[in-house]
Amino acid sequence: GQQVMQIPQYQHVQEGEDFTTYCNSSTTLSNIQWYKQRPGGHPVFLIQLVKSGEVKKQKRLTFQFGEAKKNSSLHITATQTTDVGTYFCAGPEDDYKLSFGAGTTVTVRA
Amino acid sequence: NAGVTQTPKFQVLKTGQSMTLQCAQDMNHEYMSWYRQDPGMGLRLIHYSVGAGITDQGEVPNGYNVSRSTTEDFPLRLLSAAPSQTSVYFCASSYTRGWTEAFFGQGTRLTVV
Numbered sequence: 468g469q470q471v472m473q474i475p476q477y478q479h480v481q482e483g484e485d486f487t488t489y490c491n492s493s494t495t496l497s498n499i500q501w502y503k504q505r506p507g508g509h510p511v512f513l514i515q516l517v518k519s520g521e522v523k524k525q526k527r528l529t530f531q532f533g534e535a536k537k538n539s540s541l542h543i544t545a546t547q548t549t550d551v552g553t554y555f556c557a558g559p560e561d562d563y564k565l566s567f568g569a570g571t572t573v574t575v576r577a
Numbered sequence: 578n579a580g581v582t583q584t585p586k587f588q589v590l591k592t593g594q595s596m597t598l599q600c601a602q603d604m605n606h607e608y609m610s611w612y613r614q615d616p617g618m619g620l621r622l623i624h625y626s627v628g629a630g631i632t633d634q635g636e637v638p639n640g641y642n643v644s645r646s647t648t649e650d651f652p653l654r655l656l657s658a659a660p661s662q663t664s665v666y667f668c669a670s671s672y673t674r675g676w677t678e679a680f681f682g683q684g685t686r687l688t689v690v
Contacts, residue, residue: 476617497675509667509681510620555619557679563627564635565610565669565676569619 471558473568480546481576488571490539490556499532499539502555504570510555548575579603583668583682590658590689598653598685600668606680608671609651613637613664614684620667626651658689 470493480486490499498517502510514523516532516539523530527550529542539556553570560566584599602609610625622635624643632643640662642654651670655662668682 473619498677500676500678502679509684510669510679511681512678515677557620557676559675562674563608563633563676564622564625565671565679566622567612567620569617 471556471566471568473556473571475571476569478571478573479576480550480573482546482548484546485542485544486546486573487540487542488554488573490541490568492537492558495536496558497536498559499536500557500565501530501539501541502557502567503552504555505552508552513554543573546573546575548577551575581668581670581680581682583666583685585685586683588685588687590655590687592658592660592689594658596655596658598655598666598668598687600651600653600682601649602651602668602670602680603649604670604672604680605648606670606672607648608673608676609645610635610669610679611641611643611651611653612667612669614667615664623653623666655687660689663687663689 472491500515501513504510520534521532527544531540553572555567555570557567581602607628611623612620621637626632626645666685669679671679
């Protein structure tokens with residue numbers, strides 16, 4: 468079956484720095500989605516990318532979908548303490564199931 | 578709209594006990610799924626449903642049963658709890674094929690002793 472892999476598993480960032488987390492799928496995806504889970508919370512949808520090479524921005528967050536639609540990245544600039552949490556990418560496995568990566572857990576040093 | 582509601586939020590079971598985790602959504606979503614979350618493992622799919630009366634197994638279905646008698650409800654049953662089932666369980670729903678934007682419940686933190 469489809470596998471979605473994320474790296475790194477952990478990201479420790481100094482407040483104000485930038486970082487990137489990466490997502491790779493073993494198969495071509497129809498779309499890729501990103502979710503954020505705050506500590507003790509539940510995953511919350513951030514964005515969906517559909518087109519090859521698509522780039523979308525949400526304030527300090529930039530999401531990219533690879534040309535082959537098998538990889539994606541999330542780049543956060545000027546990290547803030549509000550960015551703490553686990554970021555998951557997810558891709559549909561056929562029309563009926565959504566597969567998640569293991570997530571990147573972000574901690575921020577003030 | 579309440580969205581996706583899960584009950585209970587916390588539960589402690591003894592090995593061998595059975596219980597049902599409840600999930601209800603009021604968004605008229607056809608697609609619903611159960612995931613378990615364990616440290617370093619991400620969200621693993623247990624069972625999913627594409628409509629009332631239709632369910633199927635996900636990645637880690639052993640020890641769990643589901644049914645979908647209505648569009649709104651998708652309960653998850655643990656048949657005979659084992660310590661390996663200690664986890665956080667999330668129910669999710671979506672309104673489209675391909676799971677365009679999943680909505681998650683608050684989660685149930687289950688401990689099996």
